[in-house]
Amino acid sequence: MHQHPQQDLSTPVTGAGRRSPRRRTSRFTGLVAAVAAVLGLGTMTSPGAHAADNPYERGPAPTTSSIEALRGPYAVSQTSVSSLLVSGFGGGTIYYPTSTSDGTFGAVVISPGFTAYESSISWLGPRLASQGFVVFTIDTLTTVDQPDSRGRQLLAALDYLTERSSVRTRIDSSRLGVMGHSMGGGGTLEAAKTRPSLQAAIPLTPWNLDKTWPEVTTPTMIIGADGDTVAPVSSHSEPFYNSLPSSTDKAYLELNGATHFAPNTSNTTIAKYSISWLKRFIDNDTRYEQFLCPLPRPSLTIEEYRGNCPHTS
Structure with missing residues (x-):
């Protein structure tokens, strides 16, 4: 089975002459993380989020x-x-x-x-x-x-x-x-x-x-x-x-x-x-x-x- 490369969504996309929204994204991510922490959840981008749903999961994602x-x-x-x-x-x-x-x-x-x-x-x-x-x-x-x-x-x-x-x-x-x-x-x-x-x-x-x-x-x-x-x-x-x-x-x-x-x-x-x-x-x-x-x-x-x-x- 062929593995399709995952898109990297973490790199800010900027146009000519535009300021990178990195800082704003970082602040938003921090806010999401803070809310998730209060709720006892992992963030959606956390590698452990899926594992938290299944406590028996072991090892990295398979290929x-x-x-x-x-x-x-x-x-x-x-x-x-x-x-x-x-x-x-x-x-x-x-x-x-x-x-x-x-x-x-x-x-x-x-x-x-x-x-x-x-x-x-x-x-x-x-x-x-x-x-x-x-x-x-x-x-x-x-x-x-x-x-x-x-x-x-x-x-x-x-x-x-x-x-x-x-x-x-x-x-x-x-x-x-x-x-x-x-x-x-x-x-x-x-x-x-x-x-x-x-x-x-x-x-x-x-x-x-x-x-x-x-x-x-x-x-x-x-x-x-x-x-x-x-x-x-x-x-x-x-x-x-x-x-x-x-x-x-x-x-x-x-x-x-x-x-x-x-x-x-x-x-x-x-x-x-x-x-x-x-x-x-x-x-x-x-x-x-x-x-x-x-x-x-x-x-x-x-x-x-x-x-x-x-x-x-």
């Missing part, structure tokens, strides 16, 4: 380049969680914004796929965290856990993250999401079905024997791949998406020229739309709606994109 970048505006720290110290899942790594100056952040737990380990989805940790989220990439109890088990493990990891982890004070426990690859993607749907209070779900090339999800009310973006032979979109991602109720904010992104294992390596298209979805629904940040609606068109990396617009949550 296409900012959501496609390998790293966002936040420096990231990480901490390992031993499987010996937790129950209900297999431990993992927490990535989080280093600074606490912006307050709390929403959080996301990500599950790997069948026979896979945390390392297979670890690239998403710092990439998402640097945009303003606490991200927990986890190992599962065994590498062959099925989707229903992975769904329970995602929720157990969220509970650990918000209740017991060393970064729990950095998290707003009312703003949580889940993601997962393959079996973990199927588990993502299971978790969203079980816990409707989740704010966002992103199944990545998901696999599940259950093809219908009419109970899911969590805003859900399903990412499939046109070349997936493990969980073909025709028997997995597409029926999953089609079964989500029309009242649920939902999207279906099919990657072009990609396989089932696309989520296992750094992928700008997955990152770009995952960031936009998480920002839009975990942070309720409507500045990211522009990347989701109108629906993205097919491209070198997008085979197809479906969704309901405008989003309402």
Whole structure:
């Protein structure tokens, strides 16, 4: 999406021989600021005015380049969680914004796929965290856990993250999401079905024997791949998406020229739309709606994109 340059309205326009109205404008601006201060409002030109309307908004206004970048505006720290110290899942790594100056952040737990380990989805940790989220990439109890088990493990990891982890004070426990690859993607749907209070779900090339999800009310973006032979979109991602109720904010992104294992390596298209979805629904940040609606068109990396617009949550 092309970004149109904003007009700079702050520079006084003067004609030949005219005095600049800078002083008068300055006095007027000061008066507006004073009135706004009395009313407890920000001025219309204040960068924080929009943020004041949405206390969950984090980071500067997004651009296409900012959501496609390998790293966002936040420096990231990480901490390992031993499987010996937790129950209900297999431990993992927490990535989080280093600074606490912006307050709390929403959080996301990500599950790997069948026979896979945390390392297979670890690239998403710092990439998402640097945009303003606490991200927990986890190992599962065994590498062959099925989707229903992975769904329970995602929720157990969220509970650990918000209740017991060393970064729990950095998290707003009312703003949580889940993601997962393959079996973990199927588990993502299971978790969203079980816990409707989740704010966002992103199944990545998901696999599940259950093809219908009419109970899911969590805003859900399903990412499939046109070349997936493990969980073909025709028997997995597409029926999953089609079964989500029309009242649920939902999207279906099919990657072009990609396989089932696309989520296992750094992928700008997955990152770009995952960031936009998480920002839009975990942070309720409507500045990211522009990347989701109108629906993205097919491209070198997008085979197809479906969704309901405008989003309402």
